[in-house]
Amino acid sequence: MELANTISLFLACPTPMLSALITATTNFVASNGDLPVTNTTDTLATVVQVCRFMVEKEENWERLSDQNFSFTMRVMVGAIILYDHIDGTGAFCKDSPIDIRSVVELIKTQSRNEEAESLLSALRYTTKHLSDGSTPKSVRALFP
16 A cells, blocks of 8 residues: 555656646546637736746835745636647747746846746746757756
8 A cells, every 4th residue: 555655756747736627627628619719818818927027026016925926826827837838839939928037037136036946947847848859948048
């Protein structure tokens, strides 16, 4: 039984809720071919920009508790991961509306060390296009 639990932990998805959200969103986009994919990707890119603005600007810090700040950072990373799975070219290409460099810099500077590592690991291991050949080397270098 112990071996089964160990194998299960090794093979299990690291973020089951996010995986379920990715699957549901991907299925929604696939099953609604009459809706342009850009409707979904533009919405996700907007969510990323709003979250980034909320945690980047000092005047917003006093309005956010530590818990809300962390939640906003997680929502931003989750929206990037969703965007990367839905958009054909992903969130890391040059034409992406998401400024991934500033997001990564924001995560590194504004998050606690363990939280920053967790968020960066989520981007590193859960995204679809980070390791693509079309992803600029400078962007890949942000994730050592």
